[in-house]
Amino acid sequence: INIACEIYNCSIDDIMGFSRYRNFVNARYLIFALALDYGYNPLHIAPMLNRGRCMTYHFLKMVRALKRSDKNFIVALNKASYMLKTT
Numbered sequence: 001i002n003i004a005c006e007i008y009n010c011s012i013d014d015i016m017g018f019s020r021y022r023n024f025v026n027a028r029y030l031i032f033a034l035a036l037d038y039g040y041n042p043l044h045i046a047p048m049l050n051r052g053r054c055m056t057y058h059f060l061k062m063v064r065a066l067k068r069s070d071k072n073f074i075v076a077l078n079k080a081s082y083m084l085k086t087t
Helices: 002-008 012-016 022-037 042-048 053-069 071-086
Strands: none
Touching: 002 012, 002 022, 002 071, 012 022, 022 042, 022 053, 022 071, 042 053, 053 071
16 A cells, blocks of 8 residues: 555545545555455455445456556556565
8 A cells, every 4th residue: 555655645534535536436445356366255355445235346447457558557567566676
């Protein structure tokens, strides 16, 4: 979560809140994508982000789409993965 906050310039409260500001939403997607990459069950990730079960399906759909087509998200994901591996 701290890495996503650093990349998207937001706080943990921003991520856990209900704002739809693009940076906060992208930070949530990044956290979800990283957790998936590290083997977490998707149904357990959404509650960690203060989201309901239905958001799990939305997160899965969006993360898959972002990984395929959004260059900025791919760069952020690679940067976050590198930061996790070096810490």
